Amino acid sequence: MKKILLLVCSVMLCTSIEAASFETAKDAVKNMGVGWNLGNTLDANDATKTWKTTAEHETCWGQPVTKPELLKMMKEAGFGAIRVPITWYQEMDADGKVNDAWMKRVKEVVDYVIDNGMYCIINVHHDTGADSGNYKSWLKASTSSYNTNKAKYEGLCKQIAEQFKDYDQKLLFESYNEMLDEKNTWNEPVDKTDGYKAINSYAKSFVTTVRATGGNNKDRNLVVNTYSASSTPDAMQNLDLPEESNHIIFQIHSYPSWQNKSNAKKEIDNLISNIKSKLLDRAPVIVGEYATFTTWPSEIDYYAKDKEVALYAMDYLIQKTKENGIGTFYWMGMSDGSYRDMPAFHQADLAQTLIKAYYGSIDGYKYPTADDFEIVYDISYNDEWSELFLFGSWDRTAVNLSGYKGIRVEMDKAYGNKLQIKVYGDKKSGTDFNEQYAPLSDTSASTTVDFDTSILGSTFWGVTLQTNSGALTATLKEAKLIKADGTEEPASVTAAWGCTVTAKSTPKPTGIHAIQLIKTEADGAIYNLQGQRVQNPQKGIYIQNGKKYVMK
Structure with missing residues (x-):
């Protein structure tokens, strides 16, 4: 009997120590550093389709299947946390039971993050949000929706919690994404009493359900969002703390409406002030989504429109959030589409800006770009008129044509009029654009198309490679925009619709791999040919201030 009692006491002691070792939510936010969203991937969805494989689901919005190398790249670039949005319906x-294959795939991606030593947040994403076309979210911020879906929602939360209850403190659960009322109202519900009551009911259900599964979930740090993840003072003020503990984090999202540096600073200062007065006095806070672009009420990409303002704002935001103990997760840019397959950054300077703002330096971090790889794109067109983006995306802001002359495309062979370049110009109304078409060469693998302003107007926002001959497979070797001065810049290849694209990349044999610095002055750092910083170089070849040196 004494031995049994001793064993029981030992087990209880171990459990107590394990729980006590879980860091507080405040410490977790601090230790995350700079975060990034693996967006449009596990959260992608299409209500008109039933998925046969998890890969079909994961790639239906044009992103490639996520590989562990992508998360390794984010870690080596200085990012400390990844938010993995997931759509479950x-x-x-x-x-309400989740398919085993889908849960297994979610676990695989979570493990990619955790195995690289980063924090990971998983959530319930596009099960919420605005209705459109065939899509209608099943989680609404209304008392009626909550009463109808309470059991199903808690059942989903329980399945997620049970699957991951043995994971340590670096895995966090998030309750729901941007939950709207029955009228799909952004920022604040139409019926504030009912809408805010529903949000707090969902948050309470989430926390209570997760805690009840036991194990590490009793003390896991949990994230709850404001109504629509809104950053308005009213939405912040009306989010209740679902439990009295130091393991709850509040989340809001914030997308810009800048005009210039002064306006950006004012907007960020106002955001920080509201967070401090409405949320931060009750629990730590993360800005779970932010970016240099916005899609509502107007489509503006400041990175493309005014990069100087965009990078200034990102630098200032990261400095101010760190100063006030607020976490941040950039929404999905920096590495997008086929760049994730390489893996590489298509906005390396943006990634560098965030990391430098937080740590004061980017020394020792790596930022591979497309220039570091030899790449070909294998394209599978499923339908006639299917399109592959060579530039832009469906929510891209228009770019002034005065800065560009055309586009050059290099294929593996001549395709003739089986494929054509389609350029989207000025928007006429709704989804109606001025459009220019040009077939690929029927004698050469290379085709150059000059932009015709008499057709397009003064702007263009997208260039696609379109099939007009039904299902087709093709290989794209290179696509480059031709600027007004004759220089070229790489296009950004992503699936538009009706096709899948796979990037096959091989690192170029350039000695040092993927080090790009914002700094213009030499910093004297020494690197080996693998791109690793070396404090005390021995015999061999090294890179210092962009030049090779031989240490004898």
Whole structure:
């Protein structure tokens, strides 16, 4: 009997020590550093389709299947946390049980993050949000929706919690993404009493359900969002703390409406002030989504429109959030589409800006770009008129044509009029654009198309490679925009619709791999040919201030 009692006491002691070792939510936010969203991937969805494989689901919005190398790249670039948005409704049966294959795939991606030593946040994403076309979210911020879906929602939360209850403190659960009322109202509900009551009911259900699964979930840090993840003072003020503990984090999202540096600073200062007065006095806070672009009420990409303002704002935001103990997760840019397959950054200077703002330096971090790889793109067109983006995306801001002359495309062979370049120009109304078409060469693998302003107007926002001959496979070797001065810049290749694209990349044999610095002055750092910083170089070849040196 004494031995049994001793064993029981030992087990209880170990459990107590394990729970006590979980860091507080405040410490977790601090230790995350700079975060990034693996967006449009596990959160992608299409209400008109039933998925046969998890890969079909994961790639339906044009992103490639996520590989561990992508998360390794983010870690080596200085990012300390990854938010993995996940949409569940298409992977649940009539009783609310999640498909085993989908849960397994979610676990694989979570492990990619955790295995690289980063924090990971998983959530319930496009099960919420605005309705459109065939899509209608099943989680609404209304008392009626909550009463109808309470059991199903808590059942989903329980399945997620049970799957991951043995993971340590670096895995966090998030309750829901941007939950709107029945009228799909952004920022604040139409019926504030009912909308805010529903949000707090969902948050309470989430926390209570997770805690009840036991194990590490009793003390896991949990994230709850404001109504629509809104950053308005009213939405912040009306989010209740769902439990009295030091393991709850509040989340809001913030997208810009800058005009210039002064306006950007004012907007960021106002955001920080509201967070401090409405949320931060009750629990730590993360800005779970922010970016240099906005899609509502107007489509503006400041990185493309005014990069100087965009990078200034990102630098200032990161400095101010760190200063006030607020976490940040950039929404999905920096590495997008086929760049994730390499993996590489298509906005390396943006990634560098965030990391430098937080740590004061980017020394020792790596930022591979497309220039570091030899790349070909294998394209599978499923339908006639399917399109592959060579530039832009469906929510891209228009770019002034005065800065560009055309586009050059290099294929693996001549395709003739089986494929054509389609350029989207000025928007006429709704989704109606001025459009220019040009077939690929029927005698050469290389085709150059000059932009025709008499057709397009003064702007263009997208260039695609379109099939007009039904299902087709093709290989794209290179696509470059031709600027007004005759120089070229790489296009950004992503699937538009009706096709899949796979980037096959091989690192160029350039000695040092993927080090790009914002600094213009030499910093004297020494690197080996693998791109690793060396404090005390021995015999061999090294890089210092962009030049090779031989140490004898």
